[in-house]
Amino acid sequence: MAASARELLSAVHQELAPKESENRLVDLIASGEAPRSVFRLIAAEESRIVPSDQRSFLHLAARASEPGAREFFAGLGAGEGLALEKLKALAAVTGLDDQALREYRPLAGCQAYPSFMAWMALNGKPADVVVALNANFAAFGTYCATIAKAMREHYGFDDEACGFFDFFGAPIPGADEQAATIVQAGIDRNEATDEAWTYARLFQDYELQFWNTIADEAK
Incomplete structure (x- = not known):
């Protein structure tokens, strides 16, 4: 375990950052080479992921003993609620109505993340x-x-359809400082463990699995 939260967060990010380039789908979208159908798949999968993540964040908020952590997770839960509303526009423009979403069979490789x-x-x-x-x-x-930019440049989507990716693509002011404060409190109370490295590595692997599963499905 690193001596301070900032050292830990920086070390984890530096260790995992090289793998970010293993995302095969985003590069295809960025160049306009991915078929338009990938956005339908993303919308369908995310329609299950976002509500699940929202419940997960709210459960973490309820479990957290430190006020800053409760606020952090509750804020993430609220953000997922906003994202779900923005996702509706992408689903609609790709031809997914409520019935189509109910009938959609999710991909295991995408649902491993949530x-x-x-x-x-x-x-x-x-x-x-x-x-x-x-x-x-x-x-x-x-x-x-990257996806939001490419959706406009290569696929002709309007701002409303890009809203989901715009939302998550915008930096959250103060998020890194808030994370560092929470982790430091955990270190000080011996509530942070070396499992953080394992969680971060697995989380990144499942993130990449989401994108690469769609890349393979859309071929």
Whole structure:
């Protein structure tokens, strides 16, 4: 375990960052080479992921003993609610109505991510989960910003349809500082463990599995 939260968060991110380039789908979207059908798949999969993650964050908020951690996770839960509303526009423009979403059969490779998020919500120490989330959000935010730009340049989507990716692609002011404060409190109370590294690594692997599963499905 690193001596300070900032050292830990930086070390985890540096260790995992090289793997971010293993996302095969985002590069295809960025160049306009991915078929338009990938956005339908993303919308369908995310329509299950976002509500699941929202419940996971709210459960973590309820479990957390430290006020800053409760506020952090509750804020993430609220953010997922906003994201779900923005996702509706993408679903609609790709031809997914409520019935189509109900009938859609999700892909295991895409749903592994929220499944692990739910596992962490039940089993992980909040400070360790924050470490994993901080590393993952850095990568996910970059992916989303790249996708939003490409959706406009190569696929002709309007701002409303791009709203989901715009939302997650925008940096959250003060998020890194808030994460560092929570993790430092966990370290000081011996509530942060070396499991943080495992959570972060697995979370990134499941994140990549989501994108690469869609890349393979859309060929």
